[in-house]
Amino acid sequence: MASNEDVWFVSSSIKLPPFSAVRQFPIFSALPFARHDLSCHLQRAKESIHGFFTALSGRKWGRPPNFLCSSSLALVRPEPELNLRRPQHGKEAEERVLISEVLIRNKDGEVLERSDLEAAAAGAIRFSRPNSALNVREVQEDVHRIIDSGLFCSCMPVAVDTRDGIRLVYQVEPNQEFHGLICEGANVLPSKFLEDAFRDGYGKIVNIRHLDKVIKSINGWYIERGLFGMVSDVEILSGGILKLQVSEAEVNNISIRFLDRKTGEPTDGKTKTEAILRQLTTKKGQVYSLLQGRRDVETILTMGIMEDVTIIPQPSSDARKVDLVMNLVERPSGGFSAGGGISSGITNGPLSGLIGSFAYSHRNVFGRNQKLNLSLERGQVDSIFRINYSDPWIEGDDKRTSRSIMIQNSRTPGTLVHGGRHSGHGGLTIGRVTAGIEFSRPIRPQWSGTAGIIFQHAGARDDKGNPLIRDIYNCPLTASGNAYDQMLISKLDCVYTGSTDHGSAMFSFNVEQGLPVQSEWLCFNRISARARQGLEVGPLRFLFSMSGGHVIGNFSPHEAFAIGGTNSVRGYEEGAVGSGRSYAVGSAEMSFRLVGPVETVAFGDYGSDLGSGSTVPGDPAGARGKPGYGHGYGMGIRVDSPLGPLRLEYALNDKFMRRFHFGVGYRN
Secondary structure (H helix, E strand, C coil): CCCCCCEEEEEECCCCCCHHHHHCCCCCCCCCCCCCCCHHHHHHHHHHHHHHHHHHHHHHHHCCCCCCCCCCCCCCCCCHHCCCCCCCCCCHCCCCCCEEEEEEEEECCCCCCHHHHHHHHHHHHCCCCCCCCCCCCHHHHHHHHHHCCCCCEEEEEEEEEEEEEEEEEEEEEEEEEECCECCCCCCCCCCCHHHHHHHHCCCCCCCHHHHHHHHHHHHEEEHHHHHHHEEEEEEEEEECCCEEEEEEEEEEEEEEEEEEECCCCECCCCCCHHHHHHCCCCCCCCEEEEHHHHHHHHHHHHHHCCEEEEEEEEEEECCCCCEEEEEEECCCCCCCEEEEECCCCCEEEEECCEEEEEEEEEECCCCCEEEEEEEEEEEECCEEEEEEEEEECCCCCCCEEEEEEEEEEEEEEHHHHHHHCCCCCCCEEEEEEEEEEEEEEEEEECCCEEEEEEEEEEECCCCCCCEEEEEECCCEECCCCCCCCCEEEEEEEEEECCCCCCCCCCEEEEEEEEEECCCCCCCCEEEEEEEEEEEEEEEEEEEEEEEEEEEEEEEEECCCCEEEECCCCCCCCCCEEEEEEEEEEEEEEEEEEEEECCCEEEEEEECCCCCCHHHHCCCHHHHHHHHEEEEEEEEEEEECCCCCCCCEEEECCCCCCCEEEEEECCCC
């Protein structure tokens, strides 16, 4: 790839070193600059420096000094056992020789062409000064300092006997000028990153110290992203071309191993291997990423059928790749459960709203993570029997589409719309038989969509189970005038969720269309939306929410939007503000964490039917004197629990009526 400016970048084919070479350079360690035999270079340099002082010592006894040719030093950091900074011991190390002159020259003994390089070398030395007495250790130190400046690939101390005394000449060989880059093996490293890293060095002498920083930045890029990659080799080719060899460990094979829950020994699993593998974002041929591996572990755990998941990288038969072994511990696939809860739809009586439940669930039908749930909930008035079968990922679909089939028989209080003061029907309930199928899939990050079709058979009954067509105010309880309304509904939901935190941004939009397949079936269009936004200011957390909706066409009166209650306008009974064809509700909360899981909250709610109460068939809200709008405010305590937040709130409405609200879970 050619740079837009002056630096020449070349993308080469992948050439990874043998696996043994990769292992000697761990991904989290600093890398050498080039491949040299360090011990050989340093030993020759050491012998040359010792010979230098031996030659100088010969002058004391009348012997002519020898011309010393020291070996070049390698472009690698000294290993501990050969560190030039280690002081020498003995008579030879302590003996000093008087130096009359110190010069910096090229390897041929001539003046350097570039004065800045000469100044850099001269500025690096510490002990070697004219008319100074030097020993072996001090010369070693200065040789090391010149090399450590990063601008020279070799340095030879040479002694010349002159008429004025011993002249010490450091013969240096500068590195080449940088004119291009060849990078092999970097499949995921962006070319732009390399261009930016090397651009400033074009046309300049290669500085090994700067090169070391660039290599560390490249390795840091891999580490930050959890990728198994590193610079394994660097060479400076003729013409000033720098060659980088990058090693990236690609995924060779992914194997699944099931472990026994009690013994931890390998066992046969009930889950199909393909049901696990299709959940993974890590695929064969990709550079293995630790971060991606962690996300895959979390994804498998959210399936709900695994108790423990670990991914272990192992060496592959191909030295350039890595094998992944996924250890899985399965949960029991099914069982019975019982519990209880609270329904906000019943508000009268000391035991109002209490519900008991019994359920059977199978989490892993056919070993494909498909789920079957049968549940029964029973309260004072409420009762729901539900059969639900869901497939979180339809086989053969590449869009992660899920499917859910549901059959439900429910009986819920009719007090939300047809209750209130002087209703005359304390035992009025709405019975519904519902069956449908829904398909859901991610649309884009943080967005999901659901489409489905549902058939519903619904009508009102009294407390003895007898069908009702009108209430005590002679308001109709069905839209068709029959004992039951029947409808075929096509629905579409679109949901945005900022994060799993309830205080984050959320938006939901829902459209339902009644299809008049038969003449007596209802035809209507219902649109509703909800939005929520959280904001933190120091220790305070603010939460703002709004919801609204509208219905066009012929619909059952008990399906009107009910306003008021624990999840609507607090300070009012359920549905006591109004029930309309349209509605809007807004809420603002401010919470403060007290201690541990306990927090206090102050809130204010407002709701209105937007003047649409009279357009509901029979005007049940007008007959009961519901105001159609209202507000409430108050304070409360919330405690985090495994079931969700436990909410106890005290509210005062605009009619100066006070009311306690208790709920489990977040406000809708």
